[in-house]
Amino acid sequence: MQATKFKSLFSLAAIYKNCVRTVAVTSTTTNTNTENLKPFKDIPGPPSLPIIGQLHHFMFGGVFTNMEDPKTVTRLTETYGPIIRLDSIFGKPPLLFLSDPESVAFILRSENWMPIRPDLESLEYYRKYYKKNKKAGQGNKFQTTGLSTENGKEWKEFRSTVNPVMLQPKTIKLYTAVIDEVAQDMIARMKANRDDNNMIKKDFYKEMNLWALESIGTVALGCRLNCFDPNLPPESPEWQLFQCIQDLFTISYEIDFKPNLWRLFPTPMFWKAMKLYEKHENLLKYFIKKGQDNLKNKCGIERGVLEKLLEINEYTAYIMASDMLFAGVDTAANTVTATLYLLAKNPEKQAKLREEILSKSERRPYLRACIKESMRLMPVVAGNARKTSKPYNILGYEVPKDVNIIFTHQTMSLMENNFPRADEFIPERWLVKKDDPLYYGHSHPFACLPFGFGVRSCIGRRIAELEMETFMSKLMENFQVEWFGPPPKTVHRSLNYIMGPYNFVFRDIK
Ligand code: HEM
Numbered sequence: 001m002q003a004t005k006f007k008s009l010f011s012l013a014a015i016y017k018n019c020v021r022t023v024a025v026t027s028t029t030t031n032t033n034t035e036n037l038k039p040f041k042d043i044p045g046p047p048s049l050p051i052i053g054q055l056h057h058f059m060f061g062g063v064f065t066n067m068e069d070p071k072t073v074t075r076l077t078e079t080y081g082p083i084i085r086l087d088s089i090f091g092k093p094p095l096l097f098l099s100d101p102e103s104v105a106f107i108l109r110s111e112n113w114m115p116i117r118p119d120l121e122s123l124e125y126y127r128k129y130y131k132k133n134k135k136a137g138q139g140n141k142f143q144t145t146g147l148s149t150e151n152g153k154e155w156k157e158f159r160s161t162v163n164p165v166m167l168q169p170k171t172i173k174l175y176t177a178v179i180d181e182v183a184q185d186m187i188a189r190m191k192a193n194r195d196d197n198n199m200i201k202k203d204f205y206k207e208m209n210l211w212a213l214e215s216i217g218t219v220a221l222g223c224r225l226n227c228f229d230p231n232l233p234p235e236s237p238e239w240q241l242f243q244c245i246q247d248l249f250t251i252s253y254e255i256d257f258k259p260n261l262w263r264l265f266p267t268p269m270f271w272k273a274m275k276l277y278e279k280h281e282n283l284l285k286y287f288i289k290k291g292q293d294n295l296k297n298k299c300g301i302e303r304g305v306l307e308k309l310l311e312i313n314e315y316t317a318y319i320m321a322s323d324m325l326f327a328g329v330d331t332a333a334n335t336v337t338a339t340l341y342l343l344a345k346n347p348e349k350q351a352k353l354r355e356e357i358l359s360k361s362e363r364r365p366y367l368r369a370c371i372k373e374s375m376r377l378m379p380v381v382a383g384n385a386r387k388t389s390k391p392y393n394i395l396g397y398e399v400p401k402d403v404n405i406i407f408t409h410q411t412m413s414l415m416e417n418n419f420p421r422a423d424e425f426i427p428e429r430w431l432v433k434k435d436d437p438l439y440y441g442h443s444h445p446f447a448c449l450p451f452g453f454g455v456r457s458c459i460g461r462r463i464a465e466l467e468m469e470t471f472m473s474k475l476m477e478n479f480q481v482e483w484f485g486p487p488p489k490t491v492h493r494s495l496n497y498i499m500g501p502y503n504f505v506f507r508d509i510k
Contacts, residue, residue: 030103030394032110037398043096045085046076070382070492073097074411083395093118096399097383099408101418101444103394107386107405108446112454116151116387118404122255122262122270123326124149126277146319147459148326151387155456162320162459165308172462174304178218179467183474186211189228191478194506204502208333213242213325215332215467216460220324221284222291222306241283245329248276253493284321288314328460330495331380332467337488337498338378339371339472342425344483344504349427354476354509367469369427375450377425380495382410384452409449410496418447479506 076084082100098104108115127145144150144158165171186207195201210227217225227238251273255262262270291306309317343350349370356366383406392399399405414422419429420437429438451458458464475481482505489499 030100030106030392032390033393037393038396040085040094040398040400040403043083043085043397043399044080045087046080048087068491068493070410070490070496072492073382073406073408074414077408077411083397093402093404096394096403096405097408098394098405099411099415100395101412101446104407104412105444105446107388107392107394108407108453110392111386111389112456114152114156114389115454115456116389117456118385118387120148120252120256120326122252122273123277126274130274130277131281144319146323148323158316158319159455159459161312161316162309165305165312166320166459167462169462171303171305171308172466174302175219175463175466176470178224179215179470180474182211182215182218182224183471185228186214186471187474187478190506191508198505198507200502200504200506203500204337204504205333205498205500208337209246209329210242211336211471212329212331212333212467213245215471216324216328216463217287219305219463220321220328221287222304223287223294225287237283237286240279241287241325244276244280244283245325248273248280248326249330249494251276257494280325281318281322284318284325288318288321324460324463327458328464330497332464334380334495334498335371335375335464336468336471337502338380339374339468340475340481340504341483341488341498342374342377343370343476344481345487346425347482349425350476350481353427357473357476364469364473365431366427367472368465369430371465371468371472372430372450373425373427376413376419376448377423378490378496378498379410379413379448379450381450381452382492382496383408384449407446407449409447412444412447415447419443478509480509481506 076097077099082098083103084097086095086097098107124145127149144154147155147159147162150158190200190207193201193207200207214225214227217223217227225238225241226232227242229238232238251269254260255267255269255273260269261267288306292310295307295310303311306317306321309320343353353366353370356364385404385406388399388401388403388405390401412418416422420442426438430440432439434441446453449457451461451464483503484505485501485503488502491497491499
């Protein structure tokens with residue numbers, strides 16, 4: 001028994017060695033010339049059985065049973081190498097995991113004209129078929145269902161329409177004051193909710209999500225939601241919206257990311273998801289109406305995001321608000337939590353950051369570097385994805401059209417050959433000059449892409465950066481942040497979630 005174990009360990013090591021060697025030799029061979037290639041079925045991956053394919057790997061004891069462990073993909077990469085194949089299960093198309101930055105760069109660049117991102121199929125189903133939104137939107141110029149769910153020509157047209165609204169620095173700057181106000185209110189709430197040990201009495205995860213919802217709400221819905229109000233009743237639309245977003249993420253993980261039968265026939269969980277999407281839609285429409293009423297009383301001349309989107313049409317404003325709330329709450333909340341944790345564990349970096357913030361200088365390069373480094377070490381988005389629009393030669397294998405590929409950025413960001421001293425929190429690597437071995441320019445630019453790439457990259461990046469930088473500054477101004485005990489547990493679902501217990505201590509800065 002023992003000998004067999006060792007034998008399999010050695011053979012795994014041998015596979016990996018071979019794969020590493022293969023990368024060194026073939027990483028330059030990723031291209032669109034598909035002659036004389038090894039067939040797709042030969043791409044390494046967990047072995048398939050007749051009829052059930054790779055299903056048993058998702059069952060008890062299988063390599064994918066613990067898909068919630070963020071290290072699973074890294075372990076698979078160590079076992080099978082930089083390209084891993086997963087066969088079709090329950091109607092989900094085949095999947096590749098890719099951890100070779102050069103190949104990632106090639107595919108992302110080749111697909112950058114009209115990138116297809118396989119995503120949130122249940123939301124797509126809701127918007128396209130359940131609500132027959134295409135029909136509902138017939139009066140609109142673009143028959144779109146939104147950025148998160150659309151692909152092809154319809155995505156491109158919609159993205160070109162909303163890009164000038166969402167990405168213009170002048171428009172985003174309009175939110176500086178209100179985002180600052182939200183951050184200050186959150187600090188006051190945190191101060192009021194500390195116990196005798198300076199720990200937050202309330203659920204820290206919920207608190208960070210409340211901050212993120214209140215912040216993005218000012219942009220998407222054009223008003224303060226006031227979710228920090230301690231007297232807000234649980235049945236209020238504000239609380240319902242908050243809870244609905246949390247529930248949607250949980251259910252979407254179950255039906256979009258795990259093997260699930262709803263693609264073959266409607267399951268009870270499928271109906272539950274549709275009802276939740278419907279509730280979310282109705283709540284958003286209620287808040288947009290409120291935002292519109294607020295705009296009527298506004299006397300300023302500068303127009304904000306909601307105003308500009310409403311000028312395109314009401315449907316566009318609703319769809320973009322929906323996308324902003326889907327994509328902009330958990331992402332910002334988890335990134336701030338990760339940055340706080342890493343600063344708490346590295347008090348000398350925290351002191352350096354506080355010095356920069358208290359200097360009141362307008363430029364804050366160290367703050368930006370801290371957030372960037374936290375997104376490398378503890379990213380909320382573990383990997384990005386594209387569906388191939390043509391056949392490729394990837395590392396010597398034939399990869400046909402219509403294959404979903406996951407770029408394993410979290411795994412690549414933690415590889416020593418991509419980032420020296422990869423598992424250390426060193427914000428300086430984003431600031432030092434070329435002659436320093438840590439200089440980020442020595443690393444492959446496609447290993448770490450927290451906001452994605454190219455024309456399809458995160459449309460909320462500027463807003464997210466404004467929110468996170470503003471809140472982090474306020475946190476550093478007000479608190480000395482400490483952490484005790486073991487590191488927090490992170491689970492990988494549709495996003496990486498930092499779970500409790502949250503052993504943060506927030507001491508007042510004297
Ligand atoms: C730390 C915060 C955030 C991170 C790390 C993040 C990351 C990402 C990533 C990796 C993508 C996929 C990009 C690609 O396919 O190349 C994306 C897309 C997107 N993000 Fe973000 N995001 C964040 C915050 C936000 C916020 C605050 C908003 C709200 C405005 C937002 C809205 C979106 C939307 C609508 C898309 C889809 C874009 C498209 O497909 O055209 N994100 N984000």
